[in-house]
Amino acid sequence: MKAVRLVLLQIKYQERAFRRNPAAAFFTIAFPLIFLVILNVIFGGNDLDLGDRVISGATFYIPAIAALTIVNSCYTSIAMSWVFDRDGGVLKRVRGSPLPPWAFLFGRIAHAMILMLALLVLVVLFGWLFYDVDVPGQTMPAVLVTLAVGAFAFCAMGFAIAAMVPNADAAPAVVNASILPLLFISDVFIPPDAGTPAWVEHVSSVFPVRHLSEALQTGFNPFETGAGFEPVHLAVIAAWGVAGLLVTLRFSSWEPRV
């Protein structure tokens, strides 16, 4: 009971601080929508006419934006805020207080997940209103499970990369360099049929972003007839999450690195 109260307290103040910085909040929220618009402007109009129904081309961009949103909300923002809070003495202050470290951590993760879910709902709603995208029906459980596994794994990896970053000045460079190339080679920014060399796909298959992207593509695929679960992709993502968790537990620190 006390644990729940402490985590809720963290989330409450995190949300409040987030809302108080309107520029940051606005662009965090606008970012995936901007992507949806840009992808439609560049690649748009590929509506599929099936005779009995028309599938909007935008439907196929939703999983890419969902993958990007998970990466941004969980991996990038957790890694950045952890390094900044470590350098700024926030973590040290927390550790000197009776707040258990895990309660602080859970507060962070919960905030990231709430934001991620809100953004995804917004993107799907926006796409449905303006681009006629298909909202998943029978594959919804698969989408939610993929989101949960993805959020866990990318949060864990966010904490892990934060442990590798020496200081706040290095954080944007290190975090972006670790994730942007993967987004490019994992069919997130560039559509699958763009003629990517096979070896690039083999390389990216080692990393979790492609698996996240493909699992989401199945989940959001309007032609999917089954439940849409992708156990192999989910297993790879989860394995990366466990690795991230182990690195975090072993190397994470609560004090500025001198």
Next chain:
Amino acid sequence: MAEAVIKVRGLRKRYGELEAVRGIDLRIERGEVFALLGPNGAGKTTTVEILEGHRSRTAGEVSVLGFDPGRNEVALKERTGIVLQHTGLEPYLTVSETVDMFRGFYPRPLPLDEVLEVVGLEEQRDQRVRRLSGGQQRRLDVAVGLAGDPELLFLDEPTTGFDPTARRGAWAMIRSLRELGKTVLLTTHYLDEAQALADRVAIMVRGEIVAEDTPAGLVAADPDAVIRFRAPRGTALPDGLGLREADEGLIEARTADPTRDLNALTSWALAEGIELEDLTVSRLSLEDVFLRLTDEGDGEVGS
């Protein structure tokens, strides 16, 4: 004998080759304001961080409120408050939200209004943290340290970077902590601060405590006097009196025998026809004692 809040025996901390703390003993009693002084690199911060539980120790016994801080127990953290040198607070929350959040971590927090009153931030209660002045942010640091109504408060250089008015304000605040019955362990660079606030002072040099007493006792323990005066620039000073140039163009000498040395000095001045302007003979100040204790060796004094 009063109850000891902090007991330290034979505390050592080694970082590789460097021994930062070399076997110190401390005893701080309930309700005391205790100041730990020393030049940079003397081991003050390391010592305090071991007591706070932020750092492990190499050897020695440490007891804080009966707990071993190395064990990281919540029950100890609920009874201590730590005011770090760096802020690390959420800039977009208000003063009262920040204090309230920290109050939420403790089982028996101090009422919000009381915290704000002690640190003098009642008028800023609805201001965002990022809009506070440097002095106000430091007060908020103290407020956060007080939120849980701690028995023991660690204050790490609470007035560094303050203007004189803000320092006086902070001093009044620390005095009111004493009135609340809090035990305070203060580290500071400022000798006048220790003299004004502390019941007892320990001076740390190169990992060891070289002196420990009340501020008055530290001064009284040193029978020396200081002779100070000004002489025209380029004057050849007499040998044998230990004269040296001090701050603000003064020449000074420390002496165990002020009558004899003053006689020698004035005889020389009369013979040379030199006027000794601003001539004074005084007891040592805490600063003189500190400088003597810390000068013995490399002469490196903290900024």
